[in-house]
Amino acid sequence: MLKRLALVAIGVALAAPCTADAQSLGERLKRRAEEAAKRAAEQRVADKAADATNAAMDKAENTVKCAASDKKCAEDAKKAGKAVETTTTEAGEVSAAGGGASASLAASGGASSAAKPGEGAWVNYDFVPGNRPIFVDDFAKDNVGDFPRRLELIDGNVEVAELKAGGRLLRVTSYPARFTIQLPEVLPERFTIEFDATPGYGSNWTIFRFAEKAAHDVRFRYYGNKGNAGVFGGNHQAGTQTPFKLGEDELYHGRIMADGKYVKVYMNDARVANIPNADLGRSKTITIEIPGHADHPAFIGNFSIMAGGKKLYDALAESGRVATQGIYFDTGSDRVRPESSPTLKEIAAMLKEHDDLKLTIEGHTDNVGAAPSNLALSQKRAEAVKATLVSTYGVSADRLTAKGMGQTKPVGNNASPEGRQQNRRVELVKM
Numbered sequence: 048m049l050k051r052l053a054l055v056a057i058g059v060a061l062a063a064p065c066t067a068d069a070q071s072l073g074e075r076l077k078r079r080a081e082e083a084a085k086r087a088a089e090q091r092v093a094d095k096a097a098d099a100t101n102a103a104m105d106k107a108e109n110t111v112k113c114a115a116s117d118k119k120c121a122e123d124a125k126k127a128g129k130a131v132e133t134t135t136t137e138a139g140e141v142s143a144a145g146g147g148a149s150a151s152l153a154a155s156g157g158a159s160s161a162a163k164p165g166e167g168a169w170v171n172y173d174f175v176p177g178n179r180p181i182f183v184d185d186f187a188k189d190n191v192g193d194f195p196r197r198l199e200l201i202d203g204n205v206e207v208a209e210l211k212a213g214g215r216l217l218r219v220t221s222y223p224a225r226f227t228i229q230l231p232e233v234l235p236e237r238f239t240i241e242f243d244a245t246p247g248y249g250s251n252w253t254i255f256r257f258a259e260k261a262a263h264d265v266r267f268r269y270y271g272n273k274g275n276a277g278v279f280g281g282n283h284q285a286g287t288q289t290p291f292k293l294g295e296d297e298l299y300h301g302r303i304m305a306d307g308k309y310v311k312v313y314m315n316d317a318r319v320a321n322i323p324n325a326d327l328g329r330s331k332t333i334t335i336e337i338p339g340h341a342d343h344p345a346f347i348g349n350f351s352i353m354a355g356g357k358k359l360y361d362a363l364a365e366s367g368r369v370a371t372q373g374i375y376f377d378t379g380s381d382r383v384r385p386e387s388s389p390t391l392k393e394i395a396a397m398l399k400e401h402d403d404l405k406l407t408i409e410g411h412t413d414n415v416g417a418a419p420s421n422l423a424l425s426q427k428r429a430e431a432v433k434a435t436l437v438s439t440y441g442v443s444a445d446r447l448t449a450k451g452m453g454q455t456k457p458v459g460n461n462a463s464p465e466g467r468q469q470n471r472r473v474e475l476v477k478m
Contacts, residue, residue: 172318175304201225202221204219204221216346230333233329244301246293252336257328267312274317278322288319308325375387381424407476410427422453425452426450
């Protein structure tokens with residue numbers, strides 16, 4: 048049809064009287080035909096990208112994850128004509144502390160996924176998440192292909208996509224795309240942000256802005272086969288490249304930790320910015336700009352925005368117990384992830400500074416999955432925390448007791464992502 052349109056346009060130009068108006072008309076028709084052909088070519092590129100994503104979605108939608116012990120789940124899936132993928136825990140259960148973002152990174156084959164706390168790059172790693180969830184979303188309740196209900200779109204093409212490894216992220220196919228996270232409160236002076244993302248289209252920045260007319264923002268990108276991130280604006284161009292290589296389409300875990308004007312920025316296990324005088328501002332809106340393209344989509348999601356808290360010992364001395372979100376586990380496993388290093392290090396230091404202090408380590412879960420499985424897993428995780436403190440950080444075993452609580456003592460509403468995040472925790476209780 049497009050060829051025919053082009054030929055018709057050229058034919059009209061040749062058959063018409065040779066006047067300036069006729070020539071002008073012919074040129075306009077020819078130009079329109081060329082533009083139509085160009086649009087069609089662009090659409091074909093977009094269709095190919097969509098086809099690839101849809102194929103992955105179709106596969107994911109026709110696969111049900113079932114715990115190895117959950118025979119009913121497997122039977123129901125087979126009756127529905129769907130494939131069964133066996134997991135080591137109940138479907139949907141994430142972790143006793145921390146969100147699903149780090150687990151997603153491990154599933155994607157992140158370079159640090161095999162490391163242990165306190166080893167290698169994690170020795171000097173110092174990110175500690177806040178202890179109170181402000182906004183948490185993994186798009187689990189959104190329809191694939193839709194824009195998430197809890198975000199607000201400014202411009203661009205953005206939709207929820209299912210990952211081959213499980214979980215969901217936003218798929219961005221325009222440059223730039225911008226959307227906002229509307230918070231229930233103004234960001235506090237101390238806050239942390241975690242997310243998963245791919246670097247996006249070319250060497251363009253993914254930008255986080257925290258207030259209108261703020262002097263500085265935080266940026267992430269792919270540059271020179273590595274990650275690059277930092278604080279930018281005004282006189283600040285403060286960012287460095289990662290020591291590790293990063294693929295142009297590789298999922299990375301981004302983190303921001305702010306305490307007043309002191310801001311630190313991380314990509315995976317590397318701190319790439321350490322700025323004592325950044326003016327990010329504070330508001331109830333976080334604006335995110337991410338570069339995507341029809342033939343090179345960008346992905347972002349697994350947002351966890353937390354309010355900072357007191358030092359562990361101060362909170363423990365005040366109430367006799369303290370909850371931490373800073374101990375991470377692989378999904379459905381008692382393996383303590385290396386990102387837990389700073390929190391474990393703080394616990395060990397607290398015990399060494401206070402010789403008479405003894406602790407019960409309690410593992411808690413949300414209510415997703417079967418209660419007996421959650422109880423058993425929380426016990427294993429509490430024991431794994433104790434074992435790591437003893438073997439890696441030199442804490443005496445007789446000063447620690449491990450106890451799994453499962454989903455029996457929620458502190459948040461399990462009906463909301465923030466409540467479930469708050470319930471997935473490790474608590475330290477003074478004995």
